[in-house]
Amino acid sequence: MIKTIPILLAVLYGLAMYRFSVWRTGRELDEKSTVLADPELVEMSNKMAHALDLARIKVHIYEIEPVNGLAAPDGRIFITRGFYNKFRAGEVTADELASVIAHELGHVALGHSRRRMIDFSGQNAMRAALGMVLSRIIPGIGVWIANGLTSLLAAKLSRSDEFEADAYAAALLTKAGIGIAPQISLFEKLDALTQTGGGRPPAWLLTHPHTKDRIAALEKMKLEWER
Ligand SMILES: [Zn+2]
Numbered sequence: 001m002i003k004t005i006p007i008l009l010a011v012l013y014g015l016a017m018y019r020f021s022v023w024r025t026g027r028e029l030d031e032k033s034t035v036l037a038d039p040e041l042v043e044m045s046n047k048m049a050h051a052l053d054l055a056r057i058k059v060h061i062y063e064i065e066p067v068n069g070l071a072a073p074d075g076r077i078f079i080t081r082g083f084y085n086k087f088r089a090g091e092v093t094a095d096e097l098a099s100v101i102a103h104e105l106g107h108v109a110l111g112h113s114r115r116r117m118i119d120f121s122g123q124n125a126m127r128a129a130l131g132m133v134l135s136r137i138i139p140g141i142g143v144w145i146a147n148g149l150t151s152l153l154a155a156k157l158s159r160s161d162e163f164e165a166d167a168y169a170a171a172l173l174t175k176a177g178i179g180i181a182p183q184i185s186l187f188e189k190l191d192a193l194t195q196t197g198g199g200r201p202p203a204w205l206l207t208h209p210h211t212k213d214r215i216a217a218l219e220k221m222k223l224e225w226e227r
Contacts, residue, residue, distance in 0.1 A: 007129045014125025022073050029072055033060040036079070041087070044098040044178070048105070051176040059101055067190070069100040071113035077104045092189065095182035099169060102176075103183075106168030112161045126150050166214055170221055180218055187211045 036042070036059040045057040057077070062070070065082040072078065079100060086092040107113045127150045135142030170180045191211045 006132050010125045010128040010132070013128065017124055025072060026074060029060070029062060029076065029078065032063040033078060034063070035059075036061050036084075038084070038087075040094045041097060044094050045101060047176040047178065048098065048102060048172055051172060057101070057105065069104045071104040071107040073114050075108045075113065077101055077108065079104075092186065093182065095178055096186040096189070098176075098178055099173060099180075099183040099186055102169035102172045103165045105172065106165035107161065109168060110161075110164055112165065123150050123154055126153075163214070163217055166218060167221060170218055174225070180222060183218055184215050187215050 036045075041059070045059055049055065049057045060076055060078045061084055062068075062078040062080050064080050066080060067083045067086060068080045069083060070078050070080075079097065083092070083097065083100065087094065087097050127146055130146035130149065131143040133142075134146050138145065166183070169183060173180055173183065188211070
């Protein structure tokens with residue numbers, strides 16, 4: 001019993017972190033977001049809503065600069081003000097922004113956005129529990145191994161999420177008559193931005209697998225569909 005108490009505590013800690021993270025994320029987004037009303041982009045989201053048999057898809061603007069798109073645990077879709085500004089400046093097209101919205105919709109539809117929040121707090125619990133167990137077996141480096149294992153698992157999980165969301169987006173964009181070309185051109189643009197923009201890649205790329213792999217996966221899918 002004594003031995004299981006630390007693990008139990010770690011699990012409870014994980015649960016508390018989860019509730020807190022969901023609450024904090026929701027509040028932060030409520031305070032710093034507005035409904036996306038740009039007519040060109042609303043038309044794009046209407047096309048996708050139509051393809052999904054929905055009345056409409058509500059998209060929000062999250063008032064931060066880093067170029068990013070995100071799906072909240074409650075299912076709301078956000079693009080950042082920084083991303084929208086790139087559209088206004090003509091650096092990103094409406095179709096390309098639609099591909100980001102489609103990708104985030106994929107995360108919601110496939111249950112990633114909720115699970116990711118669980119992953120995040122679950123990771124903390126797993127790190128703690130595994131660390132405690134491993135450091136008893138291998139004193140000293142047990143914690144270090146626990147950290148490594150947890151990060152590796154998390155990276156693998158999020159990587160497959162990204163490919164799944166890309167595939168969902170590709171299917172949706174095709175059905176909506178937008179096609180997957182903007183998905184590919186956006187990846188290429190963001191990649192170029194990383195190379196020439198003086199180092200710092202957009203956040204949207206940092207949290208995602210390598211662009212080349214994503215483009216390759218899309219092109220493979222396209223070939224299969226056209227067969
Ligand atoms: Zn994603």
